[in-house]
Structures are given as structure tokens and as C-alpha cells.
Amino acid sequence: MRVYPFRPTSTTKLQPGDFWALPLADGKFGCGRVIAIKADAGPGQRSMLLAGVMDWVGTSPPSVDSLAGCATRAQGQIHLRSIWETGGEILGNRPLEADGIEVGEFLSEQPGRNCMLMRGYDVVRPATSDEQLRLPVFPTWGYLVMVRLVQARVGA
Incomplete structure (x- = not known):
């Protein structure tokens, strides 16, 4: 507990x-x-x-x-x-x-031949051309990015 x-x-x-x-x-x-x-x-x-x-x-x-x-x-x-x-x-x-x-879906890298579809940390399969157009590359955020994302949304 x-x-x-x-x-x-x-x-x-x-x-x-x-x-x-x-x-x-x-x-x-x-x-x-x-x-x-x-x-x-x-x-x-x-x-x-x-x-x-x-x-x-x-x-x-x-x-x-x-x-x-x-x-x-x-x-x-x-x-x-x-x-x-x-x-x-x-x-x-x-x-x-x-x-x-x-868990969100992401691309393993910039769109291209070796780009994989990821679900969180898990690699699922090669990303389709449609997925490569609409999904973001797996992001890594700095320490305060989360706070800045909320502040930008609410205008704080």
C-alpha cells in the first residue's frame, strides 16, 4: 500500500x-x-x-x-x-x-523508410504513410514544458 x-x-x-x-x-x-x-x-x-x-x-x-x-x-x-x-x-x-x-501513438523518428509506429515505449510495426503524415515524433520534454503547455492554454 x-x-x-x-x-x-x-x-x-x-x-x-x-x-x-x-x-x-x-x-x-x-x-x-x-x-x-x-x-x-x-x-x-x-x-x-x-x-x-x-x-x-x-x-x-x-x-x-x-x-x-x-x-x-x-x-x-x-x-x-x-x-x-x-x-x-x-x-x-x-x-x-x-x-x-x-497511451499515445507516436513515430519512432522523422518520417521515412525506417519510421516505426510506437504506442508509448512499445514499437508496434512500421508506420504507414498516413501515420507518418499525422502522428508526431516521440517527444522528450524539458523540465518545465508541462507547466508552459498549461499556461499557454489558459493564458496564465
Whole structure:
């Protein structure tokens, strides 16, 4: 049984659905959520995870109840330090399935002959030409990108 809040020191302590606050410049909060953890992450690789920026803004930090029905606006790979630099702590866990959230689809690289379709960290198959036109390349975000994405949306 996990006790919240807690400050994760590696991704081995995280689970999909874990969430944290993203403090905004206007005093409100956005929310980050763990979408996927790289299953085969070896030593030295346990600091990266796939996170989602939630379609949620509130006057207090997010809670299990306040996130009900919220989707992700964007997904990208982050370093664990992104959590430390924003909210700092995992506040709780709400199963992704409860809100119909699925791991995003991405391209493994720029469109071309060797481009693969990825579902989160999993390589699925070669990407079709249609997928290469509409899907983004698997993104890696800097520490504060999630906060900036929320602030840009709400004009904070």
C-alpha cells in the first residue's frame, strides 16, 4: 500500500495513473499524470517516463475526484526531475482506464523508410504513410514544458 503524497526517487516507485500538481504563474494548478513507464529500463534509465498534461486546471491541487473524466491534452517523455521541478510530489493515483486514457501513438523518428509506429515505449510495426503524415515524433520534454503547455492554454 502506497502512502500519498510521496517524492519519487526513481520510476520504479511510479505507476500509470499517478498524478502531481503543476503550479501556474497565476496561482492556479494544472496536472501531470504518469502514462507509462519503460518496462525494460535498466540501471541509469530509471529516470524517464511517459507523462500526460491533463485537460484540467483548478484553484487547488488536483485530487482523485477532481480528475474524474479528464483527458490528456498532450503526452511526452519527461525526466523524473520534471516532477521535482514542478509539483514535487505524487499526490495520488487514479487509474487511466477510469477516464478512458490510453497511451499515445507516436513515430519512432522523422518520417521515412525506417519510421516505426510506437504506442508509448512499445514499437508496434512500421508506420504507414498516413501515420507518418499525422502522428508526431516521440517527444522528450524539458523540465518545465508541462507547466508552459498549461499556461499557454489558459493564458496564465
